[in-house]
Amino acid sequence: MSQTGKRKASMADRVYEALKDDIFEFRLIPGDKFSEGDVGTRLNASRTPVREALYRLQREGYVEVMFRSGWQVKPFDFQQVEELYDLRITLEQAAIHKICSQPEEPSVIRTLTTIWNPDHPSERAVGSTVRALDESFHCDLVAAAGNREMTRIHREITDRLRIIRRLDFTRDERVDATYNEHATILAALRRGQADEAANKLANHIRTSQKAVRAITMERIREAAHRNQADGTPTEEGPGKQ
Structure with missing residues (x-):
């Protein structure tokens, strides 16, 4: 693998781990919506490793792609x-x-x-x-x-x-x-x-x-209440879309 390929793989892994940790620690709660661009800006990553990380999380059942509206943390069923x-x-x-x-x-x-x-x-x-x-x-x-x-x-x-x-x-x-x-x-x-x-x-x-x-x-209730209390926006804005 070239050095560029290794860097992309490493960045994709970093984005994957960061997003998974956000989901596990309820910083991103079930139902939260976000875009690839938002994730890239927050984690200082380009679109390719962000997309690779999201597809990996999708395969594992943590997120799902929304038609024409980005991504969503998969709601608990x-x-x-x-x-x-x-x-x-x-x-x-x-x-x-x-x-x-x-x-x-x-x-x-x-x-x-x-x-x-x-x-x-x-x-x-x-x-x-x-x-x-x-x-x-x-x-x-x-x-x-x-x-x-x-x-x-x-x-x-x-x-x-x-x-x-x-x-x-x-x-x-x-x-x-x-x-x-x-x-x-x-x-x-x-x-x-x-x-x-x-x-x-x-x-x-x-x-x-x-x-x-x-x-x-x-x-989930604690995270939603905390976000409302401190005005913390979801990845897509001040509230779920």
Whole structure:
């Protein structure tokens, strides 16, 4: 790649990360509209890397292009989120039953048990680390079942839910609950109690789902109120168009 190509790729990555962070931190809230020119001006980037970054975010489901009116942060579709959670639970419960039917316990289950049963609360992960560990917990459970298509579909669902699931670890009580619930799921799984482990898993996911929905709505309301209070414009102007 030429030096010019490398610079463009680097700028596109920078714009992508900046916009994604704005979306994740609710500086851009669902429904906010903006143009490529606005983004370029704010981030001091030319149109090409801005467009590359936006197309990447579009593929990942964070933004959508509006016919003749620029771009928009994709509004949350809570019905779709509910359906994705339903599918996720189905896959993870099926994985638990497959694991319990295997002649030997997969080694990853012992590894997960060590991670989610620390000797002291001070050894627990925090912030982005606990988010990554939680995602790995669920993905590793499905992968341990040994069905590659199940693993692939579950990974796609995980990717689509990441923007909302990450909020489950912004409060200490939710981190504590995650550690405790993961530990009880693993304990039942290691005892070979598939039904109990599957039920505990479903309850764990539903509790998390309810929490992240509440936190999401709270963050959206706070961001909208903050923008109204300080007069902060959206990317397109003083208000949504």
